[in-house]
Amino acid sequence: MATPILHGPAYSTYVRSARLAFEEKGVAYELDHFDFMEGFPPEQQARHPFNRVPALTHGDFTLYETVAIGRYADEAFDGPSLQPGDPQGRARMTQICSLLDCYAYGPAIGKIVIERLVSPMLGRDPDEAVIAAAVPEAEKAYGVLESFLAGRLFLVGDALSLADLHLAPNYAYFLMTPEGEAITSRTPDLRRWWDNVKGRDAMMRTRPEFSAAG
Numbered sequence: 001m002a003t004p005i006l007h008g009p010a011y012s013t014y015v016r017s018a019r020l021a022f023e024e025k026g027v028a029y030e031l032d033h034f035d036f037m038e039g040f041p042p043e044q045q046a047r048h049p050f051n052r053v054p055a056l057t058h059g060d061f062t063l064y065e066t067v068a069i070g071r072y073a074d075e076a077f078d079g080p081s082l083q084p085g086d087p088q089g090r091a092r093m094t095q096i097c098s099l100l101d102c103y104a105y106g107p108a109i110g111k112i113v114i115e116r117l118v119s120p121m122l123g124r125d126p127d128e129a130v131i132a133a134a135v136p137e138a139e140k141a142y143g144v145l146e147s148f149l150a151g152r153l154f155l156v157g158d159a160l161s162l163a164d165l166h167l168a169p170n171y172a173y174f175l176m177t178p179e180g181e182a183i184t185s186r187t188p189d190l191r192r193w194w195d196n197v198k199g200r201d202a203m204m205r206t207r208p209e210f211s212a213a214g
């Protein structure tokens with residue numbers, strides 16, 4: 001059988017979530033790294049009509065959207081399950097992934113991390129107004145995530161799932177900003193979750209050069 005190939009840069013949170021699924025599953029895969037800041041290669045534009053990363057190719061099969069890729073990694077290969085066994089657990093996992101996409105990634109990564117960390121790397125000053133407007137949104141999203149943990153070690157039930165793999169790359173970057181540091185200091189269950197998750201072999205093997213936190 002062909003080796004699955006993930007297309008996208010190692011620094012992308014979404015690419016890292018998809019890689020984490022293959023890593024946790026123990027499935028060999030290749031990373032086709034390219035830097036989208038230098039433009040999307042034509043092959044990626046053909047794989048992903050919305051010009052995003054990651055995309056997956058597995059033989060003739062092409063797939064994009066990170067949660068779909070994670071589910072494929074979980075269901076098409078042997079290895080430890082990355083989804084809860086019960087319908088309510090799977091629904092909660094899907095809800096948390098959607099929440100991260102819709103309400104957490106934008107303020108925490110798209111605005112705070114981009115302005116605070118990436119803009120200076122590109123020679124621009126952070127836009128403080130953009131950051132200030134994003135802080136309450138990020139705080140709300142992280143507060144809701146905290147409530148799902150409710151003292152447990154994983155976001156859903158008592159085992160690692162795709163929800164944890166969706167959050168971990170976001171958390172790593174968010175923690176590198178003063179705003180993320182402050183917000184996560186007020187979400188102690190998430191801090192405990194992070195301390196438990198950040199040292200996993202899969203996290204070590206996918207750690208981007210850019211990441212100081214984990």
Ligand SMILES: N[C@@H](CCC(=O)N[C@@H](CS)C(=O)NCC(=O)O)C(=O)O
Binds near residue numbers: 036
């Ligand atoms: N809904 C997509 C989102 C993917 C996404 O936004 N990826 C970011 C990188 S972390 C991206 O491709 N950004 C490129 C751009 O916005 O030009 C998924 O789940 O895969």
